[in-house]
Every structure is written in structure tokens, then in C-alpha cells.
Amino acid sequence: MVLKEEEDVPSDLTAEERQELENIRRRKRELLADIQRLKDEIAEVANEIESLGSTEERKNMQRNKQVAMGRKKFNMDPKKGIQFLIENDLLKNTCEDIAQFLYKGEGLNKTAIGDYLGERDEFNIQVLHAFVELHEFTDLNLVQALRQFLWSFRLPGEAQKIDRMMEAFAQRYCQCNNGVFQSTDTCYVLSFAIIMLNTSLHNPNVKDKTTVERFIAMNRGINDGGDLPEELLRNLYESIKNEPFKIPEDDGNDLTHTFFNPDREGWLLKLGGGRVKTWKRRWFILTDNCLYYFEYTTDKEPRGIIPLENLSIREVEDSKKPNCFELYIPDNKDQVIKACKTEADGRVVEGNHTVYRISAPTPEEKEEWIKCIKAAISRDPFYEMLAARKKKVSSTKRH
Numbered sequence: 001m002v003l004k005e006e007e008d009v010p011s012d013l014t015a016e017e018r019q020e021l022e023n024i025r026r027r028k029r030e031l032l033a034d035i036q037r038l039k040d041e042i043a044e045v046a047n048e049i050e051s052l053g054s055t056e057e058r059k060n061m062q063r064n065k066q067v068a069m070g071r072k073k074f075n076m077d078p079k080k081g082i083q084f085l086i087e088n089d090l091l092k093n094t095c096e097d098i099a100q101f102l103y104k105g106e107g108l109n110k111t112a113i114g115d116y117l118g119e120r121d122e123f124n125i126q127v128l129h130a131f132v133e134l135h136e137f138t139d140l141n142l143v144q145a146l147r148q149f150l151w152s153f154r155l156p157g158e159a160q161k162i163d164r165m166m167e168a169f170a171q172r173y174c175q176c177n178n179g180v181f182q183s184t185d186t187c188y189v190l191s192f193a194i195i196m197l198n199t200s201l202h203n204p205n206v207k208d209k210t211t212v213e214r215f216i217a218m219n220r221g222i223n224d225g226g227d228l229p230e231e232l233l234r235n236l237y238e239s240i241k242n243e244p245f246k247i248p249e250d251d252g253n254d255l256t257h258t259f260f261n262p263d264r265e266g267w268l269l270k271l272g273g274g275r276v277k278t279w280k281r282r283w284f285i286l287t288d289n290c291l292y293y294f295e296y297t298t299d300k301e302p303r304g305i306i307p308l309e310n311l312s313i314r315e316v317e318d319s320k321k322p323n324c325f326e327l328y329i330p331d332n333k334d335q336v337i338k339a340c341k342t343e344a345d346g347r348v349v350e351g352n353h354t355v356y357r358i359s360a361p362t363p364e365e366k367e368e369w370i371k372c373i374k375a376a377i378s379r380d381p382f383y384e385m386l387a388a389r390k391k392k393v394s395s396t397k398r399h
Helices: 015-076 078-087 095-104 110-118 122-133 142-151 159-176 184-202 212-218 230-242 254-258 363-376 381-398
Strands: 264-271 279-287 290-294 304-307 312-316 324-328 340-342 348-350 355-359
Touching (some): 078 110, 095 110, 110 159, 184 381
Antiparallel strands (some): 290 304, 324 355
């Protein structure tokens, strides 16, 4: 007998049977209530899970946006970028965590990495050493180790920054390869010699290419007053000769933020370097030890770049234009200045100027440009640092 409704109770049931039926109905109601409660709880949990998932997703999306913003800020201003990431709990304020972030380098401009690592602030120096510790140089020869190291960032131009970074590299290399060199100074000097060899062999502006014999000769006495094995030096030479260093390009929007805060900018006339010498009006920007010139102020990329390293500047008289000055290489009037320019068809070619003659609109502007360019001109730091280091190494043996 199936009872569908409570009204279906037969009239002929005994009191005992009626009580039993009532108990069954009560348990049924309780069971249905329990089932409903379970359904409600399941629905509530499902909603919570769904809500939690969407919240986590939103959090992850927000975090990823902030990380991307932090990387952009870093590429524009490394210190501000790091500060932003720390303040938003995206990076721990430890030299190890920051070093790991720079070492991974995802979305980071390698020029900005080099600038940050080269700073002389005590914390930055700790980050530099933590960064170098992340490199594994064990069982690599010096050229192989340098290839790995110099690809992880772009070496800055300032002598003091280069010195600190190469010092850290030499310490790490000797730590990973105990006994290869007598001291870290030896490793430091030889590393610079290899970098200069790379420039000599692969820079088209260098006409007098270093031979293996000259490379061996220039590294005599650097191993605590003794000589390094000739076979080692020959192998290093051949490695560089066969394959130049891969130097990271200035990635990201370098040119854009390079020109945000120039030392000086303005219209000048530049004498062309072709067969027919013509004066052309160009917008010049002086920044980061380079002179950039543009055809229009709205151009995103320069028509030419003149690195000022090792150049000199002087006033000159010109019969056709007033207020002239020249950029030139001292003591070498026939050498072409290291520079590049963009042709009308978009090709980037080397410059062919032995001097750059420029005319300013007024005598006052001429004086101001000369003063600013003189302040920006830098000397090649390698030779001075190497000379000091070699002197230190050679004196070790005498004492």
C-alpha cells in the first residue's frame, strides 16, 4: 500500500498502526528537509567556489597588470621600477630577490639592468654580487663565461660601473674555477683584454687588427708577475676571432626615454660628409655621452648618432657659415669618427666623417653647445683601468 497524501489514511487502522504511520511520515519529512538542506549547502559551496575562482582570477589579472607596469617603470627608471614592485608586494626588498628578478629578465630592458647593477649604492652592489652568483661558470673557459655574462645585461659606459661589474665577474669566475688563475686581478685584466680583442677584430672602424702574437705579448706578466700558458691565450684568441660577442641590443623603447631629459637640444647646421659638401639643418639632442641628430623634431628615431667617446671639440672659422665648431679625433686627423647614420632608404650605415663641422645660430648658442659637449665627452675607460690593474699585478711578484 502506497500512501501519497496524509489524507489517504485508512479508517480501519488501529491506534498502534496509526502511530507507526505517523512516525514513517515524520522521518520522511525530516529526510526531505535534510536533502533540501544538503542541496542548499551544495549550491552555497558551489557559489563560493565560483566566487573564489573569479576573485583569484581577478587577483591574478591585477597582479599581472602591476608586474607589467613595474617592468615598464623599470625600463624607464630602474630604481623607481624596483620601488614600485616592492611597494605592491610583487618583489621582496632583498638583494637576492631583486637579483633573481633581474637575472630572469622577463620583459626587462638589458640596458636598464646594466645601469641598475652598476650603481655604486651599497645595496645595488649587493644586488650585483647576488646577480653574479646566479651565473654558473664552472668548467667554462674565460671566453665562454664572458659570453654568458655579457648577454645577461648591457655593459654600461661609465668607467666606475664597468670596473665594479668586471671585478664581481672575475671573483665569481675564480670561485667557480679554482686554480685557473693566480688571482682575481689576473682574471680581471685578461677579461678586459678579451673584450678589447673582440672590438679590435670585429669593429670595422679598427683598421689595425690585433694579431695572436700581439695578444699574447700584451698579456705577458699578468699572472701575478708570471705568464699565462700560451696555448690558453691562443685558444681564447681563436674563440673570439671565430665568433664575436653577442651584445644585447637596446631593447624596449630606449630611444624614446633616452631623450626625455637631454643635456641640450636645438637646431644646428651640419656639413655633410659626401663629395658635395652641403649644409643641412638638423635637430640635435645631446644626452648619454652621444650627439643624436634628427631631420624633424617629431621623428622617433635619429638620422645619425655620434658617440662622443675619445673625441675633442674646437672652434673653427668657416667662410660660408658663422659660429662654427668641430668634433674631431685628437692626434689622428685621417681616422674616420665612429658614428652611424640612416640613409633615405632606411639602411643604417657607418659615418664617413673624419671631422663633424657644425654651425650654431648665434655666438651664444655656439659657446653653450661647446661647453655642454665638452662636459659630455668621455675617455675610453678600459686603458686607464687596465694600466692600473696591470701595475698592481706586476708589483705583486716584486714584493
